[in-house]
Amino acid sequence: MTTADVTPAADPGALARMARELRPIAPFLVIFLCFALLALLASAIAPYNPNTQNLLARLKPPGTAVRGIFYLLGTDEVGRDLLSRLIFGARVSLSVAMLSVCVSTLIGTLLGTIAGFYRGATEIIIMRFTDIVLSIPAILLAIITIAVLGPGLQNVVLVLGFTRWPRYARVAYGQTLAAMGLTFMRASAFNGASAPRLILRHVLPNIAGAIIVVATLEFGLMVLFEAGLSFLGLGVQPPTPSWGSMLSVGRNYMGTAWWIATFPGICLFLLVLSINVIGDRLRDRLDPRSGR
């Protein structure tokens, strides 16, 4: 584990090295950045309002024009422009994934670190509670909780966050334990450093790598999870577009209006694929056991 960063200014070869390292995953980085841009600039980029219906223009194939409105990617089952919905869907799918990962990272890291730091009764309570939540299949817990809270973007984020935090907690716990064993930790404690200071200054930076590893894995999973919840009718509610719900509705139209499912499906696939590839590369760099 490096304790000193090598800044590009100090090491002119570093930039070139970085570029070389990033080349194999460059296309995926570009894809991800494109989607991120779409999500951020949706209102500016989308040609039409994603929620305006037109029952007379439903299920139109890509490239049709109806009453002066040109539908580049066709229309969906109630006549909304697919391209606009796709663009706004990027925002929804990405924000759900990002927010839920943030929620679970925060909760999980906090609980796991505290458990590993303080040991004893705290450790037992927290880790057993982690076991409890972990032992319920995440999707079942999500469905049950949504049955109580009701679906919708906010609740989906909350539910996803609350079902996934145990994974982070376990990793944070294990890594904290390992970090606690390091000599400089014991030295600092010996010197009288307070608990919060120790955690913030020394534990967290050491476990950050492992946490990021989990987070990158989870990010792609959360995108798929939201799609799964939409399939079951419990995800983001209509008319808000999310790639998952567009895909699950479009499945029923594969024979007559293949575009409704195919475009969101491709986007979803590319998004998750790029996240997974980038995440893999991050993992390679951050995981000390990668052998590089």
Add this chain to the structure above:
Amino acid sequence: MGKMQRRTRLRLLGLGILGLAATVLAGPANAAKDVLVIDLVQEPSSLDPHVQWNPDSYFVYRNIFDNMLTRDNDGKIVPQVAAAWRQVDDSTTEFTLRGDIKFHDGSALTADDVVFSVKRITDAAFKSPQRDQFNKIVDATAVSPTVVRLKTEGPYPVLLAQLTKLSIVPKAYVTQVGNERFNQAPLGSGPYKFISIQRGVKTTLARNDAYWGDKGLFATAEFHAVPDPATRVADLRSGKADLIVTINADIADELKKDGKVKVLSVLSERVAYFHLNSLAGPTKDLKVRRAIAHAIDRQGIIDGLMHGYDKPATIMLAPVHVGYVEGFKGHAYDPAKAKALLKEAGITPQTPFTLFTAPTFDQRVVQAIQQMLIDVGINATITTSDFAGWLKRAQSSPAEFGEMTFSRWSCGCQDADGVLFPLYHSSSQWAKSNDPAMDKELEAARASLDPAVRLAHYRRVHEIAEATVPLVPLYQVAILYGARKELRWTPTPNESFFINRVGWQD
């Protein structure tokens, strides 16, 4: 990774593929046509005809058991277990049973079994969800082995309609094996016998060759549970299923392109409606409700989303209902008028309107209606819950209800009493309106056995409803089925399925 290992792996893979191909080719291509395969949405939750109320179970057990009465394909009430009946007095009806009905174990069906069935289903301790359909029957007596007298709480005009849903179970067998065992291995007198149930997979029935009535064409019938509509379609197209249920117009379109299958449709007794809150919120104002009624383009929904299968409804009944009256115009599609009414009522785009719904309802329709409301200036937001949550909210107090919801109603009885009483009468937890004049008419219609008198009262009910707009009737729902081209079957308005009415054309 050595070359040899890779080769071994490839060899194994090759063998695997060959083995797979062998099983594929050896498997049965298409079953011979003495097995009828039906894809339901869910498996029957139970086969005891008295312990549940859901269509998937009904599809199955309705073939195992005979009911007191039944409906023919046109919807008329005709004899089944009861061959004839007469009114003894206002609250007593006497039924003469057929003498030749035998249960599948050979024992004869007698008046004792009828009395037993009635008492069983009306016993609160038995916890039958169907109890409320029959709880107006206060007593059942066997006058002779083939004559039964049913006494109702006052005159009950819907008795015969409800009796089309009462299945007759064998008293001796049920008391002998107990309720739980009877649920797992039901025994009835119907045209098909229960053979086996593989939970979650399929339920198998076999033809009863000793049946007193029309014997079925198929020796065996299998009901499969396939929750996903896209998979049901795949089943039909690949030949695995002969009949699939619950498809919508868009799926029907897809099926039309395939030459091996066809779409069957029937205008059912189910009516789609848009329920409004007359007791709380912005919809309390009659102008707002009228505006909503004018804002919805029924024909547009039917043409655009239903491909013309459904029929517009101007009153909350279908022509197959007793109590249906012709000639009501309803509220025409007039967005300009809607906007004017809203302006008068002082509604702005800031006024909150909640449209609560559940995934069970056709979300295309819900969203289309939402758009129509937005177009006239009603800013409706959709809130979703699962079906259980929807039921709770729909039957909650006016304060918790919100403003509006979309639903479809069927009483399974083809009688106005089963539809209008729960929706309009102030004592019902479904009703979100309170109109003493309406209440009076509904109660009077319920208390008379004279069809002409009842019709007059229901005419008044429709008039009041059109004036006070407690809900907006939308359309009579068409039920669509997918079937193999060779299948000969007429769907009925009460969504029944009798295997012995299904034919096959080679």
Add this chain to the structure above:
Amino acid sequence: MGRFLLKRLVQSAIAILGTVTLIFFIQRLAGDPTLLMLPEGATREDIEILRHQLGFDRPLIVQYLEYIAQLAHFDLGQSLVQRVPVADIIAARLPYTLCLAAGALLVAVGVGLPAGILMAVRRGSALERALMALVLVGQSMPTFWSGILLIMLFAVTLGIMPSSGVDGVRSVVLPAIALGALTMATYARVARTAVLEELERDYVSTARAKGLSFRRVVTRHILRNAATPIITISALEIANLLAGAVIVETVFAWPGLGQLAVQSIAARDFPIVQAIVLLSAFVSIALNLVADLLYSVVDPRIRLEGRA
């Protein structure tokens, strides 16, 4: 070790109880199944009568204690919807889920493992990148989409596979592929990391210096040493598979516990949902215990540090 084991067993038992309690109360927050069971026309009194008969008008604590007492007698209760013992239903459906999980595991290991090993051995090559992309494809698609694509291709268009349900061995192929594709990448990654680690070890260079062929080195030594993390991962992945099966089972009409769970939650059939959660909690906690034991054996730091 003995005391540690005993402590963890007690803690695990409490954890299982905790899981069941959590689900018990969360479920009931969403209401009871009375309304779902009844026809539309049921009046308020009818609803209350049925609710009372089913016992849902009693205080939650009373219902909970009754449930715990039942559990103590190993009685899982009766399904509210099907009116038959929960144990019968679970016993009937469990084999299907196990079958699907086994099939998916076979697919995941059968493709992921060799891919991972290949990737490690051919590190940095185009083959590695291609393989990585291949296994990642499976993890990048929602199963309800890959499922319907598989059905449309193999069942409808080609007609060589059944489109749904259970009809013999063939029926498990498509669902197993859809489900197994999810975990392929995990196995590939783990195998790759483990093998890479081993490749760095001294004994490898020693063996090669001694003249052993590379293939021999891989099979004789590396695979054996890399087995541990792969087994550990399997423990967690099996639990994941059981969960991921939910959607696959719904799409393919596969009569396993996942599909049953989703339907029972929607139907508010509490006893079934509780039984399934109990079962999965049991499996998951047991597997975790095993994994933790393996970890503490493998990583001495954890054992030495203050396990009081």
